[in-house]
Amino acid sequence: MTSDKLRQVFEGQLNKYTNVMKGWQYRFFILDPETGLLQYYLNETENRQRPRGTVHLAGAVISPSDEDSSSFAVNSATGEMYKLRATDARERQEWVNRLRAVAEMHTLAIARSNPPLPPREYHSTQQSHSSALQGSRVTCTLAVLDAFSKVREQLFIAEQNSYSLSKAIESLPSTASCSISLDIFLYPGSSTSTDHDLLILKATSAATLTCLSRCLAILQQQQLAPITSHSGNVPLSLRSVPSMAVKKATQSTVGKISPMVNDVKSLACPSEHGNQGNNGIDEYVTDDESSEIEDFHLEENKAVILQILSHMKRGMDLTNVNLPTFILEGRSLLELLADCFNHPALFVRIADEETPEKRMSAFLEWYLTCFHAGRKHSYAKKPYNPVLGETFRCCWKVPDINETGDKRDIIVTFKAEQVSHHPPVSALYVECPEKELYLTASLCTKSNFSGMSVGVNFNGDFKLAVTSYNEEYNFNLPSAYARSIISIPWIELGGKVNINCSASGFSASVVFHTKSYYGGKANQVSGEVKDSNGAIICKLNGEWNKNIEIVYQNGSTKEVNIASLPIVRKRLRKLSKQGEYESRKLWHHVTQAIKNKEFEKATAIKMNIEHQQRILEKNRQQVGAPFISMYFHKVGSTWVYNKQ
Structure with missing residues (x-):
């Protein structure tokens, strides 16, 4: 299709989904490429001065439906959505091609000129608002x-x-x-x-x-x-x-x-690893400061996001894309992984159960609660990308009573290190020696752009060893999606997770359901647990960030109120005693600058840290010296913890 043809006004009749009662209704649509507006009327002869609805296509996503060959959706940057249906597949493709072309033209044009998007009132479909704004609206060609x-x-x-x-x-x-x-x-x-x-x-x-x-x-x-x-x-x-x-x-x-x-x-980076100090926990104190950024500064910086989006294509790998500092949450990915263990009592309880069935159920309960524990906001913000050699260490104290009835504290320790930069791989090790629990993982993250969302895939090997029972649980993580990145982004999990224990024969499958364009609830999760014979012993259903119900085959039920579970603050060394490559100290100046809304300063410091990292990597390559991890060594494609 030529550019001249794309700039011509296009019109025609489509079915529009109005509501549950009325369903699909015929409407007459007009697409004006010059102004970037898609308007619709009751019929072809209706007064063109007063459309029934108007949506601006700058930043919009046009998505063909997978349910049939004639339906598609128009998702505007302001959150409005039109569910439309053409007469056949060919007509749908004609509309989709034209709408996408107009959306791309205006998104690129607005991004280059760097203005904010028109406010929501500009797209109002209410007749009272339409008539009031009709005489005062200014159309930008x-x-x-x-x-x-x-x-x-x-x-x-x-x-x-x-x-x-x-x-x-x-x-x-x-x-x-x-x-x-x-x-x-x-x-x-x-x-x-x-x-x-x-x-x-x-x-x-x-x-x-x-x-x-x-x-x-x-x-x-x-x-x-x-x-x-x-x-x-x-x-x-x-x-x-x-x-x-x-x-x-x-x-x-x-x-x-x-x-x-x-x-x-x-903030020039120190020697390869810096001074990490001793490995004891006597210097660890309860974390009394939050590194996370509570404010959200997207609205006043929306033009920057538009400019970045104008250079992206669907499926593009975002691993090496520098994103603006105002969308960062003030902590490294390594610390975010540690926060997934903020319910340590559920983690140590896995080893307390006496039967394989109960241990699998306890593992599943801890697993389903760790995602909410790792998220601090209802909206999505991006953690810092760890630099090569960066580490994060912390621990938790879990109150317990021993066999003699004396109270004691069980310690759960966490160590993580960025062991590879290309591709980005984070290795982590969690242990609780008193309960004989040892978790190891090599996590490779890969993010990609998909229109109005950013998807992050977590690939790697996850193993939890319960040595007192000679059991090992192998599992993976769901994908994470940052939805509505042009307005207020929010986190959604999606995909199927498999959990297996070969020693006992028990297995579990969990599905994180994503919300579709045509309705449904967000954050839904379902799953089931099977024994060694393949028989289902329980099923689960609910929301991974609120409440999950587990129904057993004998008819008994258990509710896990995730939102009300208490968060146990992690313990770590004070900033003054941390090594230069420990996450909190490494990113301290960046976090403080973001908290003070000094985004230019934060960007400069962040770029300097990353620049120094590139210099170190270049020097290593010139002398032929490989990177030596502090806590891990590589075996095949996985990283294994160096036990002391």
């Missing part, structure tokens, strides 16, 4: 978006030049002392990077770009946002922006240049 794109390109060139200027100033020596003059341009070696006038020059450059970016943002908002003439707010005059922006940016930048550079330089 592709020609206008192309003009914004050209301005953005010029700003990008200016930003590159400003960056080169800043780097040139920072490369000057910091020890010499001399006054600034015209000679610095002829003899740059005579100046220092801390000269007052050079700092002013650097700050003014940044302030000017800030001013121009704000002016462009105001112009974009005037073109893309609905104009409310009844608003009592007085619009900001463009003539008043430059002086205010320059003054504010200059004051803030001059005061932050030196501290920011110093913080980055002070």
